[in-house]
Amino acid sequence: MSSYTASKVSEPEFELAEIRSTLAPLFKKRPELENAFKVLMIPERIIQFRVTWEDDKGQCQVNNGFRVQFSSVLGPYKGGLRLHPSVNLSILKFLGFEQIFKNALTGLHMGGGKGGSDFDPKGKSDNEIRRFCVAFMRELSRHIGADTDVPAGDIGVGGREVGFLFGAYKQMRNEWVGVLTGKGYDFGGSKIRPEATGYGCVYYAEEMIRVARGEDFKGKRVLISGAGNVAQFAALKVIELGGQVLSLSDSKGALVAEGNEGLSADFINQVADLKLKGGYLKDLSAPSGFKYVEGARPWKLVKNVDVALPSATQNELDEEDAKALVAAGLGFVAEGANMPCTLEAINVFESSRREKGNKGVWYGPGKAANCGGVAVSGLEMAQNSARLQWTDEVVDAKLKDIMKNAFEIGLETAKEFTEGGEVMGSNVAGFLKVVEAAKAQGDVW
Structure with a gap:
């Protein structure tokens, strides 16, 4: 095989692919895999x-x-x-x-x-x-x-x-x-597809809470960013599981709790209607016990937090936000958006875990925590192939199992690398699955 030569064309976004930075410990243990990575x-x-x-x-x-x-x-x-x-x-x-x-x-x-x-x-x-x-x-x-x-x-x-x-x-x-997924239900779409990313993120966080503390979402104080599809359904699932949703946000500002009461499902449904019409949170009257803060994100605005579900945009939660959350008692972070936490913020969370063990902050990377959307897309493909459609309950149960397994495989893989947490565990687990299949098929050797 000829040696790999990097492209001379500048591709800044591709060059920042998050998985690259977390596989070094794997390559130390299994150096032959580094060339496979270059092929892939x-x-x-x-x-x-x-x-x-x-x-x-x-x-x-x-x-x-x-x-x-x-x-x-x-x-x-x-x-x-x-x-x-x-x-x-x-x-x-x-x-x-x-x-x-x-x-x-x-x-x-x-x-x-x-x-x-x-x-x-x-x-x-x-x-x-x-x-x-x-x-x-x-x-x-x-x-x-x-x-x-x-x-x-x-x-x-x-x-x-x-x-x-x-x-x-x-x-x-x-x-x-079934050549496309996300179709309307009447022509081959799946139940739970709109809800899947938000629900899946909460199921992933629920499994973290169970493994780390032997608890569930009941009574947990939860900060959620965003007000779109992912944030809405994550909020509804948290409420259903007994948690308190203390925030939502959009590009104009954040709605945050001033006391101990969380948002209601009825209010979340109002937000959904508002967003369909192109509105912003500032256009709604803040419910009792909440305030709207112009131009803010929710991370520094609540002083007692158990769970954070960043579900808005990339790089929305930085190092200072992470430090404020740790000071507020944060125990769990699960990314509902794609790469919403900066590398510096992730380092804060993982340092907390290294210092305090299970009592530190458990961090669920988006690659695993927000894979619920594509998981139900895969279930839609299966239903299309069989020319049938499953009920809400069947799809939801399969989604929950997929998120549980995604958490477990990342956790188990992370244990093999003393330097790494769930980010490395998820990346290594996904990479090993792909590279072993590629080897078996003769794509790499």
Whole structure:
């Protein structure tokens, strides 16, 4: 095998892939795996194409389309499609690479990939979005399929866009197959899919609490950031399990508790309605016992905290926030968003754990803690293959088992490395599963 040569093209997002920094202890113990990592860093296939579509004025518009098919050793390529002006190949390679190992932790037969376009759906009419989706699928349909590559939604791609894409694929290929996940329930979608990431994050945290303290969510004081889909359903599940939700936030500010009472499920439902209309938390009257703080995040605003579920954006919880949470008595963090904690914040949490053992802060990395969404996408694929649909209870029970297993495999793997916690454990566990499958298939040696 020729030696690996790094690309000369600058790809800053891909170069910051989080898993790279945590595998060094593994390579010390098993140096032969470092070369396998270099092989796996190169996607199996990159597809880049032109998308031309007609706007409402009849004018021709053009965008870039991408699909990075990173790894298929565990199953069909699986990962979202993102529609946003910032989309480029570096971002998609970063997201696709991380997706490989997240999918591996679910225990389902899914590889890793990512795709999308620099098309901006904001400000576009439904007809413009539909015409773009048809044009995008005209090329993408040549490269995907139920047993090849099964995209899902991501930023800018919700139920409306998935419906347009699925309809276009069906017409072009003249076949009904589960080629996309996140579909409407009446045409092949799964129960619990909208709730999956939020519910899954709470199930992961619940397992941490059980293992560390022999307790559950009853009476736990929980800070949640964000007010979108993940935060809403995480909040509802915490309330259902007996916890107190002490905060929500959005890009304009944070709603936080002043006393001991948590938010109600009725208020969370009001937030959901508000967000569907494009509103902000500041547009709602703060419930009794809560205050709205303009331009703030919730982490430093509550002085007695048991659990934190950062579920808003990347790098939203920094070192100073982490120190404030530790001082407030924090015991558990589970990431509902993708990489919401900075590296410095993670170091604070892991230092607490090293110093105090089980009484320190247990940290659940997003690769494991927020894999519930893609897990239920995998369950949607299974239902489509069988041409049947499971009940809410069946899907929810399977999701809970998947999150429990994702926690356990990360914890057990972490125990092999005295330097590492759950971040290293989850990354190493996902990587080993992929690399062993790749070896068995002759992709690396």
